[in-house]
Amino acid sequence: xxxxxxxxxxxxxxxxxxxxxxxxxxxxxxxFGLIRVMIIRAFYASAATPxxxxxxxxxxxxxxxQAVLGIIPWNGDGEIMSMMRSGNVAYELARPIHLYxxxxxxxxxxxxxxxxLRAVPQFLIALFLFPPEWRMVPGSWLSVxxxxxxxxxxxLLSAALTTLMSIASMWTLAADGILRITxxxxxxxxxxxxxxxxxxDWAKRALxxxxxxxxxxxxxxxxxxxxxxxxxxxVFALQLFWTAAxxxxxxxxxxxxxxxIVVQGG
Amino acid sequence: MDTLVLxxxxxxxxxxxxxxxxxxxxxTSAGYFFSSIIDFVxxxxxxxxxxxxxxxxxGEIALFYGLSQLSFAFTESWMRGFNxxxxxxxxxxxxxxxxxxxxxxxxxxxxxxQLMRVGRFIQGGAILWYGILASGIAWRFSDVLMLVGxxxxxxxxxxxxxxxxxxxxxxxxxSLEAFNMFTYGGLEAMxxxxxxxxxxxxxxxxxxxxxxxxxxxxxxxxLGRVVPYPAGFLSPFIGLAxxxxxxxxxxxxxxxxxxxxx
Numbered sequence: 001x002x003x004x005x006x007x008x009x010x011x012x013x014x015x016x017x018x019x020x021x022x023x024x025x026x027x028x029x030x031x032f033g034l035i036r037v038m039i040i041r042a043f044y045a046s047a048a049t050p051x052x053x054x055x056x057x058x059x060x061x062x063x064x065x066q067a068v069l070g071i072i073p074w075n076g077d078g079e080i081m082s083m084m085r086s087g088n089v090a091y092e093l094a095r096p097i098h099l100y101x102x103x104x105x106x107x108x109x110x111x112x113x114x115x116x117l118r119a120v121p122q123f124l125i126a127l128f129l130f131p132p133e134w135r136m137v138p139g140s141w142l143s144v145x146x147x148x149x150x151x152x153x154x155x156l157l158s159a160a161l162t163t164l165m166s167i168a169s170m171w172t173l174a175a176d177g178i179l180r181i182t183x184x185x186x187x188x189x190x191x192x193x194x195x196x197x198x199x200x201d202w203a204k205r206a207l208x209x210x211x212x213x214x215x216x217x218x219x220x221x222x223x224x225x226x227x228x229x230x231x232x233x234x235v236f237a238l239q240l241f242w243t244a245a246x247x248x249x250x251x252x253x254x255x256x257x258x259x260x261i262v263v264q265g266g
Numbered sequence: 267m268d269t270l271v272l273x274x275x276x277x278x279x280x281x282x283x284x285x286x287x288x289x290x291x292x293x294t295s296a297g298y299f300f301s302s303i304i305d306f307v308x309x310x311x312x313x314x315x316x317x318x319x320x321x322x323x324x325g326e327i328a329l330f331y332g333l334s335q336l337s338f339a340f341t342e343s344w345m346r347g348f349n350x351x352x353x354x355x356x357x358x359x360x361x362x363x364x365x366x367x368x369x370x371x372x373x374x375x376x377x378x379x380q381l382m383r384v385g386r387f388i389q390g391g392a393i394l395w396y397g398i399l400a401s402g403i404a405w406r407f408s409d410v411l412m413l414v415g416x417x418x419x420x421x422x423x424x425x426x427x428x429x430x431x432x433x434x435x436x437x438x439x440x441s442l443e444a445f446n447m448f449t450y451g452g453l454e455a456m457x458x459x460x461x462x463x464x465x466x467x468x469x470x471x472x473x474x475x476x477x478x479x480x481x482x483x484x485x486x487x488x489l490g491r492v493v494p495y496p497a498g499f500l501s502p503f504i505g506l507a508x509x510x511x512x513x514x515x516x517x518x519x520x521x522x523x524x525x526x527x528x
Contacts, residue, residue, distance in 0.1 A: 180297020
């Protein structure tokens with residue numbers, strides 16, 4: 001256990017070094033957030049029937065999404081994928097560690113370190129710097145409290161999805177291409193592009209049960225007060241269920257993939 | 267003339283090399299297609315839920331969306347070399363370009379021509395076509411001309427932004443992600459008519475970073491809303507002026523470039 005913890009910590013500290021990239025990322029994410037907020041405000045201003053979710057809640061969800069953008073499992077672990085391509089994965093096989101667990105803790109670091117760098121300043125900006133009706137306004141103190149376990153759940157779940165994406169490169173060298181297809185699907189289904197709230201009811205109910213909703217939309221609803229704080233229990237349970245299922249799936253695929261791996265000598 | 271022939275030979279070589287990896291090409295193209303169609307799914311969901319946006323119906327918004335996607339796709343394809351210019355500086359490839367007795371900008375342009383964006387082309391074109399049919403415009407010849415002018419204007423402005431982004435690499439190679447704010451952020455803003463935004467953003471996109479030339483100005487004129495009709499023909503000229511400013515900046519940066527020698 002402590003081995004994996006040390007590996008994760010090392011990776012985490014490495015990723016914390018990319019500070020200039022984080023600064024540029026913050027600027028871009030704030031700009032995108034502003035555009036999104038303007039678009040949604042325009043929709044609300046011209047809505048034929050008033051929507052059940054308040055504008056303040058949706059604006060809050062948008063800013064939260066920009067702040068924790070790095071948690072969304074939009075890519076795999078680049079180093080693992082290039083190891084598959086170059087054959088260096090053979091070194092990994094020689095190590096006395098469980099490969100899936102190693103990759104999973106790396107994914108945990110990948111999802112948290114860059115996000116931590118970006119999220120803190122973005123929270124401060126979104127909470128305090130904008131005019132009142134543009135700000136991030138959490139539902140209540142209780143909402144923020146209830147949101148914290150769902151944030152943890154989102155990270156665990158996202159790392160499981162990330163690891164699955166990295167593993168895909170075991171089966172095809174065209175993993176880049178596969179990722180280009182999965183990335184937009186993941187961002188759409190997680191509610192990043194448009195909150196799942198606005199989908200037609202039948203689609204909404206189905207999408208809420210998929211693992212992707214647990215990565216962003218459901219925690220954001222708890223944070224913004226769209227969902228009651230007590231709903232966090234259900235969200236967390238759903239996140240843990242999907243994490244367990246996807247970890248199991250990932251381990252199975254890894255075992256099968258390693259069974260058929262051929263390392264070229266030389 | 268000589269330069270043009272050379273440019274065409276360069277890009278045909280680049281295309282042939284990309285077609286060597288057919289599966290990768292196909293998957294990547296499909297990926298671009300998906301990612302841009304999914305954005306439009308988002309818009310369709312919002313319009314389905316809220317109805318028209320400030321009086322703009324989905325057909326009209328499709329015009330804005332399709333035209334901006336299409337001009338961005340053209341720009342990404344032909345400006346690829348400038349778009350990844352930081353790599354040329356980092357690995358010293360740019361020094362080799364400087365040594366050759368041909369125009370510098372032409373060589374960077376010719377170095378890479380990205381076919382992968384074909385997915386965005388198809389998607390942008392399809393949505394533009396849908397907008398052309400669904401917006402209920404009785405298309406006159408001058409309207410079509412204006413739309414084509416808007417496409418050219420959009421390509422020129424986006425190209426100008428990418429040229430400025432590339433030039434900034436002469437001073438720092440870390441700034442690329444910050445420029446995403448202007449390229450991808452600009453593209454996102456252009457998906458909608460500009461009058462839904464606050465005044466400062468509207469003015470910035472008209473007078474500072476004149477992306478309005480690639481959507482708002484020509485389409486607003488065609489639809490007869492807000493923009494006076496003759497102004498719609500200004501697009502390509504605005505675009506050209508902006509690109510020339512970018513080129514002047516590039517020449518300025520080029521004079522100050524010093525290789526690290528590695």
